[in-house]
Amino acid sequence: MSSLSRAAEVLVGGAANGGAWKIPSSQTADALNSWAESARFRIGDALVFKYDPAQDSVLQVTRAGYLACNVSGPVAQYVNKGGEAKAELDRSGPFYFISGAPGHCGKGQKLIIVVLSPRRAPAEASSPAPAPAETEVPAVAPTSGAARLGLKMGWALAAGSLFGVFGLGSF
Numbered sequence: 001m002s003s004l005s006r007a008a009e010v011l012v013g014g015a016a017n018g019g020a021w022k023i024p025s026s027q028t029a030d031a032l033n034s035w036a037e038s039a040r041f042r043i044g045d046a047l048v049f050k051y052d053p054a055q056d057s058v059l060q061v062t063r064a065g066y067l068a069c070n071v072s073g074p075v076a077q078y079v080n081k082g083g084e085a086k087a088e089l090d091r092s093g094p095f096y097f098i099s100g101a102p103g104h105c106g107k108g109q110k111l112i113i114v115v116l117s118p119r120r121a122p123a124e125a126s127s128p129a130p131a132p133a134e135t136e137v138p139a140v141a142p143t144s145g146a147a148r149l150g151l152k153m154g155w156a157l158a159a160g161s162l163f164g165v166f167g168l169g170s171f
Contacts, residue, residue, distance in 0.1 A: 007044035009086070012111065015041075021051040021058060021099070022109065028063065030110040041115045047087045047097075053080035056109075057100030060087060066096035069105035092117040 011019040014035050024031040051057045059065075061073035077100065078085035089095060092115045099109035 007042070007046065009046045010039065010041065010098050012047050012049050016090065018049070021049040021056060023099075023107045024080055027104055029142065032109070032111045036111055036113050041089055043089060043092060043115055045089045045115070047089065047113065049078065049080075049085045049087070049097075050083060051080065051085075052083070056099065056104065058085050058087065059100045061062050061096050061098055063094070063096055066098060066110060069098055069110065069159050071105070074100075089113065089114065089115045122163050124157045 012021055013019055013032055028034075033128040051058070057080070058078045059071055060072065060076040060078070062076050065074065066071070076087070078087050087095070088099070095113040095115065097113070098105040101109075116136075
């Protein structure tokens with residue numbers, strides 16, 4: 001039986017940050033990435049960026065664009081509707097976001113999100129493991145008198161048991 005997880009809308013920075021897409025304070029320069037590292041993101045979730053569109057924007061960029069704070073040629077630019085922009089996480093792997101406002105990314109307004117791979121549902125019915133193959137192993141000849149005696153005694157006991165069970169002889 002598998003459980004389905006529902007997509008969630010996730011406020012960037014969390015409620016503790018006021019959910020604002022803004023330049024972090026100098027004491028928490030990496031606050032957005034610290035927040036992201038403590039969260040779990042799944043395919044289908046949507047990030048909600050809250051900001052004033054007259055002052056800022058959200059760009060999805062490549063890793064190189066993220067590291068260089070390069071705003072030219074973004075992978076995507078999100079439209080702010082009613083004070084927020086939403087970015088759907090449509091695949092597993094890393095997503096890189098930076099502010100499109102001049103100088104903001106360099107001051108720490110950037111974010112890396114890592115989306116988990118989808119869970120694989122357990123197999124409904126697994127087939128039984130194949131039986132081990134039977135192979136004949138050649139008998140090893142005894143090498144000492146004690147081993148030969150042990151083998152003879154083993155055969156004698158086995159033969160005696162057969163005679164006793166089947167009543168083939170009396171002593």
